[in-house]
Amino acid sequence: MGRVTDTLELPGWSHVYSGKVRDLYVPQGTSEGSRPTRMLVVASDRVSAFDHVLSPGIPGKGTILTTLSLWWFDRLAGGDGGRRIPNHLIPDHVLVGDAALELIPEEVTGRAMVVAALDMQPIECVVRGYLTGSGWAEYRESGTVCGIPLPAGLVDGDRLPEPLYTPAFKAPQGAHDENISYERSVELVGADTAAELRELSLEIYRRAAATAEQRGLILADTKxxxxxxxxxxxxxADEVLTPDSSRYWDAAAWRSGGTPAERMASFDKQIVRDWLAAHWDRQGEPPALPDDIVQRTQARYAELLQRLTGY
Structure with missing residues (x-):
């Protein structure tokens, strides 16, 4: 995956885990093996592609991811007029006497969330509203996406007749998640939980897609x-509907009838993936990203934030 070397020592918190992008902390003094009272999730500026953390990062990316997640958590908690979807956020301050003590250290203000400790489900809940990516590759071979039959004659970027729920089994760090059938998800988590995961995922996708459409965006897929x-x-939990977990397209470009690359230019790190695919054979450590690739990617993330939230 590449080494993560930019974790911080934060007052009041102990670092316990780093993923490709996020770092996880628990309160100092938490006993090993015990359930922490709260956790701190910090989004870094790291960017990854092809299972490697790249250098340099994308300046401001952690703040953009956190801002978008908080914005979506708020909307899904009833801010969009729909039913409340519970999330893992908890207050980011505590009362000490009459004073409010901030729990998010100044060093990570704007890119951290205080959350409850959860028993995480071993399933990544993927919803696809459009045919693209690995789904398009499978469809060309077999006419299916994750084993689900689709009508003949679809092309890359087409809207699917109905959003598809395609769960994946979460792989260990550094490995690829494994697409699984709904029946396999039932075996993993039980029939009731599997059904609840599917229902929640499809509802959130539909609500988010409608919000994106109002802002001239297409939510092609998400997890x-x-x-x-x-x-x-x-x-x-975790992040929600960010450019790291979702594929957003410009609606006007998608309707333009241009090339697939023009119609489906994502508001994410696709610029990084494309450059890396053209300049690296996936052997050894990947090369450093050029300044223009970093700047273009940063601009793409920032544009999505502005178009969705107005910030």
Whole structure:
């Protein structure tokens, strides 16, 4: 995956885990093996592609991811007029006497969330509204996406007749997630939980896609993670509907009839992937990203944030 070397020492918190993009902390003094009272999730500026963390990162990316997640968590908690979808956020301050003590250290303000500790589900909940990526590759071979038959004659970028729920089994760090059938998800988590995961994922996708459409964007596909809190409630966790977990397209470009690359230019790190694919044979450590690739990727993330939220 490449080494993660930019984790911080934060007052009041102990670092326990780093993924490709996020770092996880628990309160200092938390006993090993015990359930922490709260956790701190910090989004870094790291960018990854082809299972490697690249250098340099994308300046401001962690703040953009966190801002978007918080914005979507708020909307899905009823801010868009729909039913409340519970999430893992908890207050980012505590009262000490009459004073409010901020829990997010100044060093990571703007790119960190205080969350509840959850028993995470071993399933990544993928919803596809459009045919593209690995789904398009499978469809060309077999007329299916994750084993689900689709009508003949579709082309790359087509809207699917109905959004597809295609779960994946979460692989260990550094490995690829494994697409699984819905029946396999039932075996992993039980019939009731599998059904709840599917229902929640499809509802969130439809609500988010409608919001994106109002802003001239297409939410082509996305993935969610869920966990159960101490009360046993299934809640939305991790990040949500960010350019790292979702594929957004410009609606006007998609309708333009141009080339697939023009119609489906994503508001994410596709610029990085394309450059790396053209300049690296995937042997050894990947090369450093040029300044113009970093700047173009940064601009793409920032444009998505502005178009969705107005920030």
């Amino acid at each position: 969610f993670e869920f966990g159960r809190n101490a009360a046993g409630t299934l809640v939305l």
